[in-house]
Amino acid sequence: MSLTLVEQIARQSPAPPVEPVTSEVPDHISPTAAKSYLACSLRFYFERVLCLPRPTSPALHLGKSIHAALQCFHIALWRGGDCSPETIALAFDGAFNALEKDEGPIAWTAKKTREKAREDGLRVVAAYLDSPEVAKEPPKAVEVFLHENIDGLSVPLTGAMDLVRQDLTPVDFKSAAARPDSDTAAFEHEIQLVSYQLMLEAATGESPPSLELVYLVKTKTPQVIKVTSPPADRHRKERVVRLLETAVKGITAARFHPQPGMQCSWCQFRKECAAWKGGAS
Numbered sequence: 001m002s003l004t005l006v007e008q009i010a011r012q013s014p015a016p017p018v019e020p021v022t023s024e025v026p027d028h029i030s031p032t033a034a035k036s037y038l039a040c041s042l043r044f045y046f047e048r049v050l051c052l053p054r055p056t057s058p059a060l061h062l063g064k065s066i067h068a069a070l071q072c073f074h075i076a077l078w079r080g081g082d083c084s085p086e087t088i089a090l091a092f093d094g095a096f097n098a099l100e101k102d103e104g105p106i107a108w109t110a111k112k113t114r115e116k117a118r119e120d121g122l123r124v125v126a127a128y129l130d131s132p133e134v135a136k137e138p139p140k141a142v143e144v145f146l147h148e149n150i151d152g153l154s155v156p157l158t159g160a161m162d163l164v165r166q167d168l169t170p171v172d173f174k175s176a177a178a179r180p181d182s183d184t185a186a187f188e189h190e191i192q193l194v195s196y197q198l199m200l201e202a203a204t205g206e207s208p209p210s211l212e213l214v215y216l217v218k219t220k221t222p223q224v225i226k227v228t229s230p231p232a233d234r235h236r237k238e239r240v241v242r243l244l245e246t247a248v249k250g251i252t253a254a255r256f257h258p259q260p261g262m263q264c265s266w267c268q269f270r271k272e273c274a275a276w277k278g279g280a281s
């Protein structure tokens, strides 16, 4: 998500962790930001408003490196470039090293942890290239960024899709440590998938025939799992727009508070959260 006015203000005037924020309407909302806000608004505040620095988690670093390798593959497929496994492995290694330098430090627990993450990444990328789910025909678009006005949403909706197939199906790639539950995966990622549908419909006037997630699972023998869901009907679309608007309204009102749950086990702001005394609405 690019810097919103709220974030710019916070960066210019670093405040104590839980000082109240006088906010304004964000200039846009992305499904990632909305999901983050709705999961825990206080973590959103620490991470995206105050931009408190934290080491990048190994899982996030690996996910970004895998994403960069797949992007390289899909762009080569799109433009008729070199899609060979050797070239894509080099793209993975290049991203793994460059991201560590540019976005680090990474919270490695030991040198061998770093090497294991690198090997896991290479194996899972190779598994995708060798799987039935690999993109075979040139896509319609790769890493397409959209910024669209949507009925019922008070600010533009933005987002970058990993891949859009020729038939307009948006695809999002996820790296995961365990095999996902196919029945719940699409529901868990509904804000993202339906947001993509809304943006594609606004941009092209056409509806995608399906919405797709492709999981790259870092098990000992890597797995590639495709999860598809039908395009959202009117009710699902309205539901997602209401969720997005709830996030916009909450950010605008500077409504940030702890929302304890499963996400606390991997939250990097527990110390700041424990110090929370109210105040940020």
Ligand code: SF4
Residues within 6 Å of the ligand: 040, 041, 042, 043, 258, 259, 260, 261, 263, 264, 267, 268, 269, 270, 273, 274
């Ligand atoms: S520890 Fe839990 S409740 Fe507190 S900020 Fe993190 S996710 Fe939210």
